Amino acid sequence: MDFTLWDAGGTWCDATNPPYYWSNGALLDQSNSEIELYPDVIPVLEELKRNNRKIAAASRTFEPTWAQDLLHLFDIDKYFDRKEIYPGSKIQHFSKIKKYFGIDYSDMVFFDDEHRNILEVGKLGVETVFVNDGLRKGQVFQYLK
Template sequence: MEVFVFDLDFTIWNAGDTFCSETSPPYFWNDEQLFDQQGRWIRLYPDSVGILKRLKKAGKILAVASRTNEPEWAKQLLQLFDIEKYFDIMEIYPGSKVTHLKNIQEKVGCPFDQIVFFDDEERNIQEVSLTGVKCVYVKNGLSFNYTSLKKGHYKKGLKNIKQKIGYFQTNNIKSERPGKSFLRF
């Protein structure tokens, strides 16, 4: 796998149990926690930075695919959390995640089957899986439980992802759309 693509809301961060487009900027830091103007906290999931660092260190291409209605707010949060530096490509705008992934694929020039996409919404997973992208359904935020990329275990983690992809394909575990498999673990 060469390219790793991440959704933002409920995958990389939790914006006070809502989407970043529902928050109220400007954002501010208080006691090392980020808040919006209504006092809602906005937090990265605990393993997000570690996963991004390890993938970047391994020379992988990282991208964001977010369908938010407030792209500038999402970009502000990426800057405030100091994680924008990990991403080579940012596709942040309303619309289908298929469009986001196709644009990313065109920019990097690799086959769809060399892309792994992490998202918390099944509809996105199901639609994107039709392109051949390997999709990982993330529940309760990105964590090492999904990636197995803990320190010193990068190659083992990639093997784990590939094995899970193979397991789902071999055992004909598929999305609701015929002929396309996706991951859920």
């Protein structure tokens, strides 16, 4: 979710300093570092829901509670049908997502900002898309066809 859904002040959410709080429309941590949702994230999530797509989060953060807090504070947790948020290989995350939805890896698309995750998950047969500076409409909407 870091650098795909949000930018946590140039770092990962598990390197921030919660609790988080809103101030003048900005979400901050206790060090006054801003955590920003990328601009296309909500329109993308809304469009995926309108098209009855299943949405899962797969995050290897060492602070799952903090990531969940951010999903809640940005009011985007409601879009996710499944959340696999814990440290470890994305293989485990995707195995659980596959089992939960009962779909093949070849029917999934994965967006991520880390090449290691793209390579690892791609070996499962999942369509992978490298994300640079946040999720973008054009990257996602081409898969709605």
